[in-house]
Amino acid sequence: MLKLGVNIDHVATLREARYRGRGFGEPDPIEAARMCEAAGAHGVTAHLREDRRHIQDRDIRKLREIVTTRLNLEMANAPEIVTLALELKPDIVCMVPERRQEVTTEGGLDVAAHLLALATTRQRLNDAGIEVSFFIAPDAAQVEAAAKAGAQFIELHTGALAEHFSEPAQREGELARLAAAARQAHELGLRVNAGHGLNYGNLPFLRHVPHLVELNIGHSIVSRAVAVGLPAAVKEMLELMQDYQG
Ligand code: PXP
Numbered sequence: 001m002l003k004l005g006v007n008i009d010h011v012a013t014l015r016e017a018r019y020r021g022r023g024f025g026e027p028d029p030i031e032a033a034r035m036c037e038a039a040g041a042h043g044v045t046a047h048l049r050e051d052r053r054h055i056q057d058r059d060i061r062k063l064r065e066i067v068t069t070r071l072n073l074e075m076a077n078a079p080e081i082v083t084l085a086l087e088l089k090p091d092i093v094c095m096v097p098e099r100r101q102e103v104t105t106e107g108g109l110d111v112a113a114h115l116l117a118l119a120t121t122r123q124r125l126n127d128a129g130i131e132v133s134f135f136i137a138p139d140a141a142q143v144e145a146a147a148k149a150g151a152q153f154i155e156l157h158t159g160a161l162a163e164h165f166s167e168p169a170q171r172e173g174e175l176a177r178l179a180a181a182a183r184q185a186h187e188l189g190l191r192v193n194a195g196h197g198l199n200y201g202n203l204p205f206l207r208h209v210p211h212l213v214e215l216n217i218g219h220s221i222v223s224r225a226v227a228v229g230l231p232a233a234v235k236e237m238l239e240l241m242q243d244y245q246g
Contacts, residue, residue, distance in 0.1 A: 005214055005217070008029045010054070015027055016054055029055065029059050037069050043091075049076075072090065086125070095135065109135050134154050146185070153191045192211045196216075
């Protein structure tokens with residue numbers, strides 16, 4: 001069964017828009033995480049950025065206490081954040097790019113260019129019992145580098161699919177790239193997640209991409225929650241995902 005990790009960053013974005021630096025405020029991403037889990041989400045995802053623009057350290061600490069499914073911490077390979085991850089031990093870390101030089105032209109983490117540094121952090125996290133994923137573009141060189149660096153998972157960047165979704169030729173091209181990368185990763189023994197820009201409209205097209213284990217979805221679910229509430233928004237997404245055959 002395809003699993004859903006709900007990314008709650010945008011709940012924190014809304015809070016920070018009004019309460020930045022105050023140490024409290026609404027809406028509360030912790031409460032949102034509880035609601036997502038109660039609605040059937042298989043995990044909660046949050047990105048602790050170096051600039052702390054949405055999720056704060058206290059959010060991650062609290063999430064570690066209350067998440068009973070699976071906590072996925074998205075983070076850059078930055079020393080202070082690696083230290084925090086080693087202390088808090090999320091279930092999985094997804095390494096993402098934050099600085100321009102860490103990004104491939106397609107927007108994923110440039111694992112090939114930072115192989116040694118990423119493999120070293122991957123090893124430290126694994127040694128602490130944390131699984132590691134790399135957020136990469138559907139690109140053969142990056143998939144190969146992720147396997148070389150010893151990751152357990154890759155998360156395929158679906159941003160280009162979302163971007164070109166309304167143009168059939170480009171959409172088919174992006175789906176073919178995602179499918180090829182998923183097959184290659186699977187053959188190399190990597191487990192395959194996907195995320196970024198997925199929504200209620202483009203999600204059914206992922207039936208063309210094999211081997212997917214989990215989707216990480218944030219913006220569309222939080223946006224839909226404004227209209228129908230967070231539990232219903234999560235349930236609607238889970239329902240759409242039920243048709244995925246792998
Ligand atoms: N996966 C990763 C690695 C991300 O960084 C993000 C947030 O940008 C997401 C998934 C969720 O993306 P979205 O909010 O567009 O659903």
